[in-house]
Amino acid sequence: MFATTQEIEAFIRDFEALRLPKPRWTHHAHLIVGLWYLTHHSPDDALSIVRQRIRAYNEAVGTANTDSSGYHETLTRLFLRGIAAHILAHSSESLPSSLALLFQSPLAHKNWPLSFYSRERLFSVAARHGWLEPDLTTNE
Numbered sequence: 001m002f003a004t005t006q007e008i009e010a011f012i013r014d015f016e017a018l019r020l021p022k023p024r025w026t027h028h029a030h031l032i033v034g035l036w037y038l039t040h041h042s043p044d045d046a047l048s049i050v051r052q053r054i055r056a057y058n059e060a061v062g063t064a065n066t067d068s069s070g071y072h073e074t075l076t077r078l079f080l081r082g083i084a085a086h087i088l089a090h091s092s093e094s095l096p097s098s099l100a101l102l103f104q105s106p107l108a109h110k111n112w113p114l115s116f117y118s119r120e121r122l123f124s125v126a127a128r129h130g131w132l133e134p135d136l137t138t139n140e
Contacts (some may be wrong), residue, residue, distance in 0.1 A: 002032065005095050012036050016053060018060035025057065027110050031102055033081040037096060043084055050076060067125045074127035075113060078134075082107045 002008050011032055020029070033053070037046035051071065058070045065071045081135040086105060090098045106112050113122055116134035126132055 008032060008036065008095060008099065015057060018057055020057070022061040022063075025061065028103060028108065029131065030054075030079065031083065032099065033105060034080050035087070035095070035099055035102055038084050038087055039098075045081065047077065047080055050080065058114055067128060070091060072128045073130050074117075074122065074132050077131050078113050079107060082112070087103055 002011070009030075010062060011020070014024075015029070015033060032049060034046070037049050040046075041049060051073070054076065055065050055071045058065050063070050083102065086102055086107065087098065090101055093101065102108065106115075116136055117127075117132075118135050121132060123134045124132070
């Protein structure tokens, strides 16, 4: 899966064209999107693009962007920060190799954000609509 840059590009084209089947919009799909846009854009531009495209994709597949579903700003920013750090740590890797390493990293686990956030804070309406700083400390 995603052994070539062309396979990753095809996935991104389907995502951008809003034709990616909803069952393929997984946690790993979010990581692919984050890696792609951070590889091709500045972090600020990548955030803006990802924010807009996830919201549009959600709407296209019938997922409402509300106080309790759809786009989540804090999760998006946290994962993009993590992916940006991954890119720096693996800058000599090809895109497919970097993606394979990303899928083997802690970011590949949906519960990774709970290392930094209490469940209550992370899944609050405020966190969904805007960036909230982590409320847990780690030993990293």
